[in-house]
Amino acid sequence: MYSFRGGIIVKKFLLPISLLVIFxxxxxxxxxFIKEQTLTYNLLVLANISCLLCLIIASFYGVFVQVNGVKKMSDEEEDERLLLVERQSYSTVIWVQVAFSISFVSFISGFMLVRDxxxxxxLYSICxxxxxxxxxVLVSYLTRYSNPNFELPDPHSPTYQKELFDSFDDGEKYLMLKGLYKLYYWLILLLILLGFGLMFYSIFTEQSQLISIVGIGCILLFIQTYFALSLKPKR
Known part of the structure; x- marks a missing residue:
């Protein structure tokens, strides 16, 4: 029995270990070859390696969630186990999101600058x-370990987002809305600072960033208008 479970655990670690070897x-x-390459090349490679490292960390956390999620604990230790699994689940999500952001920037930058x-x-950035x-997509399925009673709605449902939000309890909704409320103001502030930064960059380098600034303005308009409309009482 224990050897069988041990074999399953080893199989779960195959992906993160394989990624670690590649890393x-x-x-x-x-x-x-770092000294023989250009700065742009080295920065893009560094971004890809950093993205891979984030995926490795996320995959290890994902395995920990699966292993700890099926452990049999006493009633006194069950709450601690669920808390641990939930924290590990969110850690998995965070590292995957970091990897996604890095890979997105690396992919766009590489395609613009060094595709030829x-x-x-x-190609590595795209992969x-x-x-x-x-x-x-896959980390959403970890909720069955951190919250066994949670059921994901049908992804093909036209009201999937609403059904997903309604699936959370009041405490989870409060934490989500609190985080989104803070994010809203931070996003506004950062976009404004980015706009001013691009303005000064355009002045000092004489390279127009007008399209980027207009894009930031459109995003600001959309975010603030959408937020205000969502608070406006419905008839």
Missing amino acids: LYSLSNWLG YYPKIV LFIASFLGL
Whole structure:
């Protein structure tokens, strides 16, 4: 029985260990040629390696969730186990989101700057972007370990987002809304600072960033208007 369970656990660790081997190989290979490459090349490789590292950490957390999620504990220790699994689930989500953000920037930057000179770098960025996106989809299934009674609504439902939100209890909704409320104001502030930063960049470098500034303005308009409309009482 124990050998069977041990074999299952080992199989669960195959993915993170395989990713770790790829990471170490890529890192050693890059460090061997770092002085011979351009700054742009090194930055893109560093971004890809960082993204891979985030996916490795996320995959390890995901395995920990699966292992701890099926442990049999006493009634006194059950709450602590569920709390641990929930924290590990959110850690998995966070690291996958970081990987997705890094891979997105790396993919876009690489495609714009080095697609003709270093196509392999762009290809790796695309692969990491796809892997990160799939990770975002897969981590949603970890909720069955942290919250066994939680059921995901049908993804094909036209009201999927509403059904998903209604699936959470009042405490979870409060935490979500509190976090989103803070995020709203931080996002407004950061977009304004970014707009001013692009303005000064355009002035000092004489390279117009007008399209980016207009895009930021449109995003600000959408965010603030949508937020205000969502608070407006309905008839």
